Amino acid sequence: MTGPAGRGTTSRAHGRDIAVVAFAQTRHTRRTDDMSEVEMLMPVLHQVLSQTGLRTGDVGFTCSGSSDYLAGRAFSFTMALDGVGAWPPISESHVEMDGAWALYEAWVKLLTGESDTALVYAYGKSSPGELRDVLTRQLDPYYTAPLWPDSVALAALQAQALIDAGEADEPELAGVAARSRRDAAANPHAQLQGEVPRGRHLVRPLRVSDCPPIGDGAAAVVLAAGDRARELCERPAWIRGMDHRIEAHGLGVRDLTRSPSTRLAAEHAGLFERPVDTAELHAPFTSQELVLRRSLDLDARVRVNPSGGALAANPVMAAGLIRIGEAASRIHSGESDRALAHATSGPCLQHNLVAVLEGEAHAG
Amino acid sequence: MPAEPVAVIGIGQTEHVAARRDVSVAGLVREAARRALDDAELTWADVDAVVIGKAPDFFEGVMMPELYLADALGAVGKPMLRVHTAGSVGGSTALVAANLVAARVHTTVLTLAFEKQSESNAMWGLSLPVPFQQPLLAGAGGFFAPHVRAYMRRTGAPGTVGSLVAYKDRRNALKNPYAHLHEHDITLAKVQASPMLWDPIRYSETCPSSDGACAMVLTGRTGAARSPRPPAWVHGGAMRSEPTMFAGKDFVSPQAGKDCAADVYRQAGVSDPRREIDAVEMYVPFSWYEPMWLENLGFAAEGEGWKLTESGVTELDGDLPVNPSGGVLSTNPIGASGMIRFAEAALQVRGQAGEHQVDGARKALGHAYGGGAQFFAMWLVGAEPPAT
Numbered sequence: 001m002t003g004p005a006g007r008g009t010t011s012r013a014h015g016r017d018i019a020v021v022a023f024a025q026t027r028h029t030r031r032t033d034d035m036s037e038v039e040m041l042m043p044v045l046h047q048v049l050s051q052t053g054l055r056t057g058d059v060g061f062t063c064s065g066s067s068d069y070l071a072g073r074a075f076s077f078t079m080a081l082d083g084v085g086a087w088p089p090i091s092e093s094h095v096e097m098d099g100a101w102a103l104y105e106a107w108v109k110l111l112t113g114e115s116d117t118a119l120v121y122a123y124g125k126s127s128p129g130e131l132r133d134v135l136t137r138q139l140d141p142y143y144t145a146p147l148w149p150d151s152v153a154l155a156a157l158q159a160q161a162l163i164d165a166g167e168a169d170e171p172e173l174a175g176v177a178a179r180s181r182r183d184a185a186a187n188p189h190a191q192l193q194g195e196v197p198r199g200r201h202l203v204r205p206l207r208v209s210d211c212p213p214i215g216d217g218a219a220a221v222v223l224a225a226g227d228r229a230r231e232l233c234e235r236p237a238w239i240r241g242m243d244h245r246i247e248a249h250g251l252g253v254r255d256l257t258r259s260p261s262t263r264l265a266a267e268h269a270g271l272f273e274r275p276v277d278t279a280e281l282h283a284p285f286t287s288q289e290l291v292l293r294r295s296l297d298l299d300a301r302v303r304v305n306p307s308g309g310a311l312a313a314n315p316v317m318a319a320g321l322i323r324i325g326e327a328a329s330r331i332h333s334g335e336s337d338r339a340l341a342h343a344t345s346g347p348c349l350q351h352n353l354v355a356v357l358e359g360e361a362h363a364g
Numbered sequence: 365m366p367a368e369p370v371a372v373i374g375i376g377q378t379e380h381v382a383a384r385r386d387v388s389v390a391g392l393v394r395e396a397a398r399r400a401l402d403d404a405e406l407t408w409a410d411v412d413a414v415v416i417g418k419a420p421d422f423f424e425g426v427m428m429p430e431l432y433l434a435d436a437l438g439a440v441g442k443p444m445l446r447v448h449t450a451g452s453v454g455g456s457t458a459l460v461a462a463n464l465v466a467a468r469v470h471t472t473v474l475t476l477a478f479e480k481q482s483e484s485n486a487m488w489g490l491s492l493p494v495p496f497q498q499p500l501l502a503g504a505g506g507f508f509a510p511h512v513r514a515y516m517r518r519t520g521a522p523g524t525v526g527s528l529v530a531y532k533d534r535r536n537a538l539k540n541p542y543a544h545l546h547e548h549d550i551t552l553a554k555v556q557a558s559p560m561l562w563d564p565i566r567y568s569e570t571c572p573s574s575d576g577a578c579a580m581v582l583t584g585r586t587g588a589a590r591s592p593r594p595p596a597w598v599h600g601g602a603m604r605s606e607p608t609m610f611a612g613k614d615f616v617s618p619q620a621g622k623d624c625a626a627d628v629y630r631q632a633g634v635s636d637p638r639r640e641i642d643a644v645e646m647y648v649p650f651s652w653y654e655p656m657w658l659e660n661l662g663f664a665a666e667g668e669g670w671k672l673t674e675s676g677v678t679e680l681d682g683d684l685p686v687n688p689s690g691g692v693l694s695t696n697p698i699g700a701s702g703m704i705r706f707a708e709a710a711l712q713v714r715g716q717a718g719e720h721q722v723d724g725a726r727k728a729l730g731h732a733y734g735g736g737a738q739f740f741a742m743w744l745v746g747a748e749p750p751a752t
Binding site: 062067068069073074075077078079081082085086087088089090091092093094095096097101104105108109111112113114134135137138139140141142145243244245246247248249250260261264345346347350351 | 420459607
């Protein structure tokens, strides 16, 4: 592994500037029984392409993220591709991960110089199954998964570890929940908006408000390189660096109060070179936001999750990509000059991705 | 800044069998990875990132297995990416890993693909009902048989061609110690007498269900210079996809396959694949796909692929050997099958293919496809570094 002093993973090291030039998402809802995954995704694809004036055939590379386990069937992404309209045939790939990692694959593809534009999309419908049960299938299949420890219970272990270490208490967790849902009031896409009661304990010490809503949703992003990005977007959100790192799977060998993989990814993405003004953190549980804030040295000057974050809408497989899209949108609109976006995967923040986005200084 | 040239400096695969009951999924992938590292004479610490692929998670019943496999593949503290593009995934996974090197994001990347089909049941995994969508019709054979019939009708190919392919690939597999099927008593008559499964596809013309994994170590120019064994150089690589279903789709010779091959040849500067390519590792899960893909990949004119097969051109000692390893017909750990094609092509140009080595192979094509013949991934590797 290269250390932070070694070879970085910043775009500039590769001689090519790449930016997020467009972002669209659904209004995330608890259930979408009346539509298929493709029907949920299609409006988002149309929106993101219309923002840039691109058509499917103009895009150099397409990459998506989704999960067969949410769809309850193998090869679930093939129907979405039919919706994209891959004709004539397109250069295309898919990761069975959150769409943030699809964006990472697309970013690498643009860095090779083989393409100048990329379409990235992700979707997930949690409503057809019992999400807490489904996510237990992510665990070690021989020793852990047969016990069905669910995602909320595992997050509660992490929250309790944080409290036991004296680094948080329940009121602090409640403060994160309240701020997130207040901010979500200004987000028309959020599933939960405005004040939400803390609710009963779901799994101690986590109350209902410390946990993300379960919902269905989709998101899409367009990336472009260099001058192409300037043509497609007034103020592109340049990806200054992006990196992701994974930790051990077994919770027993990890210090759950820290997120070393997030820290390492941030170092490689160049986060600490200059302060950021905004951070979109993929923290589905309030306690995880505290862990991430500390691992990233985010202080009170950084605006965290102005969208409301995953506590307001957490469509599994799209929520990480949405963090990148939300951070980019604030750069597009001029509300942010340098923003951090983070995505997570696996139990208790096992796998983490960090992207650093910047807008160019305003003229004059 | 031009892209970094990409070299394959380590290849490892497991012995492929119907059921590896002696290892867990983690044990299986680690075995292939360890062998690839040993081949490159590198350690886990030399690997900057891991790119892993496999076909549907339902085949083992583990959702997003990269999470569980991070420890077994020495990925803790490193980037780990999980690719899934249906049957073409082994090839796509290698290409994603190659891009990490080409883009200079990482110096040395471990890429791996696997399937442990004995953990579950692939037929079940493919047959989960989906509202508002047509079922896959009795597994992959049921889906592909009508397209084979269309090929026969369109080209006038005699009914014997499929059995020739199966007979050839199963004999080639006898020379490959890693192959799943070692049918020492195979004869053409036995293939032709095997039961008809999905007319015109006979039992002996179908792939087995295998447990297995394949891994490669990819690196750039500096890493290749330190390689203890000859590297295989990537001269071209591409993916192409088209929709599963629409009125204009040609299931016999999909446009995405033609476009993908054309892109790879363009990158590699190949103008006459039939003459310039020395060996082909082609994704042939049902025997008739050899003549079909010969046309789709530009090795034969439309309607002429079966003639190459029938005349012996694709035999191990023929002019254009196809699947010297025994191919998917002899070994099919689904998610790994594409990467095995890519790795076997690399073995050929490294001169490391053992008994199934094609004499003097300098350029070889690795090919994979998946879904409803809609996802394609290919690479062309050479014994010499690509011209810059």
